[in-house]
Amino acid sequence: MSICIRRARIEDRAAIERFIRIAYQELAPFKGPDRWCWQFVENPFRSDGNDLVPVWIALNGDEIVGQIAVQATDAQVAGKIYSAGWIVDVMILPAYRGRGLGHLLHQAVVNDSPLLLTLTMAPATRHMAERGGAITLGPTRQFSRWTRLRADDVQRYLVQRTAHRRRLRKAVRWACEDFAFHRLFALLANRWLSFRDRGVRRTLPIVSMVEVKSFGPEIDNLWQRTAASYPAICPRNSRFLNWRFVNCPQLQYHVFLARRDGAVVGYSVLRRAISEELRHGIIVDLFADRLDLAVFSDMIVHAVEYFGHEVSSVECATSLPELESLLRKNGFFNSRTLAPTVVTSDELLRNKIINLRNDWFFSKADHDWDQIHLG
Template sequence: MNEPSWEPVPYTLDLADGILALHRRAWGELEITRAEYHRWQYQENPAGPALSTVARERNTGELIGQFGAIPLRASINGEPQIAALALNVVTDPAYRRQGVFARLGHAANGQMAKAGIAFAFALPNENSFPGFVRHLGYHHVGDVPLLVRPVNVRRLVARRLPLPGLGALAAALSRPFAPPLPGSAPPVDDVTVVPVERFDSAFDVFWQRICRRQRVMVVRDAAYLEWRFRQIPLRRYFPFQAVVADDLAGYIVLRRAEILGMRAGLVVDFVVDPASGERVGVALLAQAAAHFASENVDLLASLMLPHVPEYGLLRRTHFWPVPRPLLPQRFRLVARGGPVVRKLEHWFLTMGDYDLA
């Protein structure tokens, strides 16, 4: 069998320009084709530099494929581990159907093993999902529900079914299930919600309190949250914290984004200390609703697993799980590692753990 004209090589800093050029050829002008975003994601991560594997043409040195991966500090049963999030998987259009994905994926598995990665996970798209499961040893852990709170039902319906009068009728019928967003957040007893100016040591203390609430979690301490939500270029997040008796009891991170032509208010990350009671989550979601009321959004959206308390809080505040036939895409969680990470009920996962949100 003839050797391909390319070879797999580990990512190094000097390959950054070639990776950006590959991204532009495959996807056009997006965030991940910008040098400052690449530097943040691949080089400034507090868990360490990227563990990506790239395909390089032997003769020209041009990069024609990538199996991207970044390390993340994680917790399994409350014990610190290093995990990897697979992302930015891409093959140059001229080299597709030549086994680039599978060969790079196997090389990436070896690179992660050498780096001491305890487990790897991803939320692949429809095209790459079969390859992860069939060829690379990833297990389909399960689907993560997308929850949506309709806000501007008239506009949502008009965009999907542009029939005269249908939007107004749908808005009237849906009012009991999709009430308008309040202009301000009502007070909740003993809970103070304020913007996060900086993720400080209070978030380290909070993380230590909650790190055992689910068996598999990405570490959410101050260093991670500051990198993920405040140091990121080209995006703006709005984090809020809930304080009870001078102690941090939960937080929420919000972002507005355009998705499929709709103005969406994203609940990107949402974590509460169950010991503080449901009122903390209620107060944070009320703040989210008030924040997005002035943003002219069509809907609010969040990813959340049904077995965690935050899911119930979202449901109480008019978020509805989207039926599979209506999903813009399935959010399939795949993982490669020991038995603990292969069960969906062990996980805590939000949009914040997904690189596109």
């Protein structure tokens, strides 16, 4: 096998599109040319002014058989800004797996990138990161809050969770078709949810939530005032947020500013899942001064009320223990735990990251976590 590994150029786009169609199959339409250009070419943190893109490809002749891409970003660590990147879209064609291509691609990325972050990853990707000397950060947890379940919500979820487990999927089909398990579960769950909601006491909010179309100077002012309260974070300024949410193709986000006494003290970004996904409402990002928990609390309540019963559940992810506590108080439960990683060859930066490994701020706005997940 003669494999060439190199960084891709814009003119490789057609070949990469063919690779994506083969590698991602039913997910390929959601990783199409518009998203690819937005994520890798139009990204405002992309440092190259030439035709190079932050995608590393493995070629067998003219055929792309594997890739690792990097979604460029900035990272603020101990008050200093570093150029960084999120490892995304790690994929090797099945016929070429088990030959070490993933490690070769990962090493090529590490050699060309000063700071690499990973939040959501497959076990194989984690193994690559660990072989590259990755630092494992403190946990980031996803929380879910059920609202009202339909029988088809339960059935779709069970089918999705057992998609790659033939025996379990057969058991799920048997339980639903012969015993209407999904209908019974939804009925009982909704009775419990009604009881839960009757016991909730809401206090008067201290902030007003106003929907806006984009992020303006008031967000940069908010970031400047609050950045110091976060020891390690990918900056939440208008440059990042407008690219990430306003200019993002395929997905429609709703942006809300939290105002107190006329001043912007926080923001939230919310999204309703599309029909191809499970019927979720997603709190993609919540941001305020880390110590201003009253603002975070009001934004969580607003999000839950915004989604109402139009969704089966509301999801939110955070790495902050204080936000975890607020989510639990509002009926959320821990549904998934992630262990993010960082790879850097800068020893001084590495020591800073080790000292701050439990102080990073992550949400579903980071990495490419919030993308279309088929249900």
